[in-house]
Amino acid sequence: MSAFNAIGEEREIDRDEYTPGVEPQPTWCPGCGDFGVLKSLKQALPEVGKTPEEVLTVTGIGCSGKLNSYLDTYGFHTIHGRSLPVARAAKLANPELEVIAAGGDGDGYGIGGNHFIHTARENHDITYIVFNNEIFGLTKGQTSPTSPKGHKSKTQPSGSAKTPLRPLSTSLNAGASYIARTAAVNPNQAKEIIKEAIEHDGFAHVDFLTQCPTWNKDARQYVPYIDVQESDDYDFDVHDRAEAAEMMRETEDVLNEGTVLTGRYYVEDDRPSYSQEKHAVGEMPDQPLAERYFDDDAEWERSYDLLDRHK
């Protein structure tokens, strides 16, 4: 169903609809993990039944920010770290849009860290994919908030003195209602997780491990990985906050030691999304706000009626 024009009929949505017919060709380096995110999205979106016109992808700055240049939906390529505030307002303005925000680890966990915490806290019904390659790519290889301690770069030549940020635990503590980690080297899982994230009604945070073959050669390329849902060694309930927290802690402890765990970590199905909460307190209109502007019959109140209290 489109926001302004219902299609009115079921149809198969072709994956190719999401690929721009002409330029631009991706400028990502050969072997870049970002290709994996693009591919997963192109596979997932038709499967969840969304046409390119019903989807708005909002990105930040960095290699990850170019995602919507190569994905033929409506797109808004914003500024460094600010994809989330733009995305959540678009969703509030028109809840019928499928809003997907994306950014890198520098963009999303560094400069945009404040927005990340608050968007998770409010549980906006959007999907947020963070391309996590533990490095600043487009600015040529500086240490990022997820780079391991001791990581050497041109800006931290003696090795980083900082403990890396724990994206999954941060997200859980902040209040995200769907949290998963996947990896570009695991396309089948990635597609499934992105589908689930899009269909989830609330803030779905996907920490997407993407290798950077140019600037992070020393780092493991996230293989081998272990799917926590498929492995007998890990048994936990994704709906249980305490168990999820424990699993995240373990994962984040070992990630930099060569063991890569991916999969769903936390799923909270019964928590109302932000717009539902806002609607419940009477601060969200029933109909999509954006549609009123295209509705000739909409009644527009004017300030004249507010003057009584000033007389």
Place this chain on the structure above:
Amino acid sequence: MSDELIWRIAGGSGDGIDSTSQNFAKALMRSGLDVFTHRHYPSRIRGGHTYVEIRAADREVQSRGDGYNCLLSLGDSFARNPQEEAYYGNEEIKPLSENLDELREGGVIVYDEGLISEEDVEAVNLHERAEENDWHVFPVDLRGLAKEHGREVMRNTAGVGVTAALLDMELEHIEDLMSDAMGGDILESNLEILHEAYEMTQEEYDFEHDLRVPEGSHETEQALLSGSNAIAYGAIDAGCRFIAGYPMTPWTDVFTILSQNFPDMGGVSEQVEDEIAAAALAVGASHAGVKAMSGSSGGGFALMSEPLGLAEMTETPLVLVESMRAGPSTGMPTKPEQADLEHVLYTSQGDSQRVVFAPGNIEEAYEQTRLAFEIAWDYQIPAIVIYDQKLSGENTNVDVEFFDREPQPDLGSTLTEEELREAAHDNSGKFKRFNHEDAENGVAPRSIPGQKGGRYLATGNEHSPVGHISEDPDNRVAQMERRLEKLESIRAELDEERDSTQTYFGPEDAEYGIITWGSSQGAVAEAIERLNAQGHSVKGISVSDMMPFAEKEVTEFLESVDEAMVVEMNATAQFRGLIQKELGRFGDKMTSLLKFNGNPFEPAEIVEGYEVNLADEDRQPTAQVRIEPAAGD
């Protein structure tokens, strides 16, 4: 009979000064008078010297006037029992002592002897000063009176009753307003206190003073509004239904008014984590097809310079309001200044452009907010309404008919799906949203996410017609030229198709000119009136169009006068600088009258500034204002 009443109520923050003065002002307005209120408050929640002044006359009142003639001093109830040498000190007496300097000769003083002791009164030499200045002093135990018939906090009402009796004012309107605001026992107690105070005053005191409430003659219904009300209502009538913000004085008022009204009209208000997010949310909502706004004061606006540039590059319509307070940095949170002009005009990287309007009174605040939305959505450019703490908080009466205008939810240059089918697309079926080939006035119509046939990429990078990032030199020049064309087109539209947003004062053929902008307008208007009454030949222009600049009007004005004085509330003559930059001449014709002590101009200061300027004396005026000589071109 005095021709104007300027009534000042003073106390501590939290003592109900605001609500009491609001009612008193409305009562005067309902009796047919024009009113103007001025609010002075510290950056504190409770206690601290605060006052509200209400000027009422049977003619247009555009400023607070010079000084005042009736003081109701309540005492600062929150300053009681202060610790020795505590941060705030003993301020109990301030509502009386701090207000004496500006009280006019022959003025009336009512103070609460229940809170302010005779000892304190003697310490500030009140009796001596009263004799010198022919003041009429009425100590009344307002606190006791209130306690006796109700609760101590109702001493406001007792004070209103006493001054109403002293000024020979009918209680009818005050009673009505009280009944609107409260009920039950509280209303009953208040009415009892009001009458008791009124009658007691009539019986016990001699009124040898000649200060009375003037007779009013309004025939049409009036509404008492602040600049913040006007801006909020202008936004509502412009079809704005999304606001995002972060609280910061004095912008908070607009944010609050819209947050309280939007739920009833299907709008959405968001209080968010910071001002970068606030402006970015407004951009996101606007991109998704809703008329949206955000705003802040200087420090918060500084954070918005990123999303402001993003809106310009992605051609997302956006309205921001900036309510100035004294800076730099946190400055003086509750004091006005006009020193963010350059900040608002030039912030954000690159050759970024925006529209800036600076309304100078309540009507202009409403009109120009509406205009800002219209221009922003027609031209897909950010528009900023810049005003200050003074205009934000002062209340004046406006004929209610003025607001009788239709809402305007039009999304400007936005295509419908039918129109999109006819629009230009590239080979891959993408909409040429940033088409520069046949753009009119620099505007390329846009689509809204969700619309069929409108897919494109909005990006803060330089981009091709469909929105792909592009560093192609030809495309760059074409896109830049198209975007730059917008301001010229807006200037032409403002000059040719609309009534001037500049306001003029005084006789057209006057020899001397006073130029001002924003909230200093009222004081300038009144000063010009006085100067002409004294036989001088002075006219004035209050400029609202900051960007695109009111080139034609200001040029004509400056050409028509021998000399001009630019009046503004800042230390670096920012507006005079803008005139010289925009016009490239007249540098030797303009001097500046500047004030930056946290208080707005009073008309007498402008009159004095003019006299000093004209006499060409090598001295500064006595008031806390500065004269900056002409700089040359």
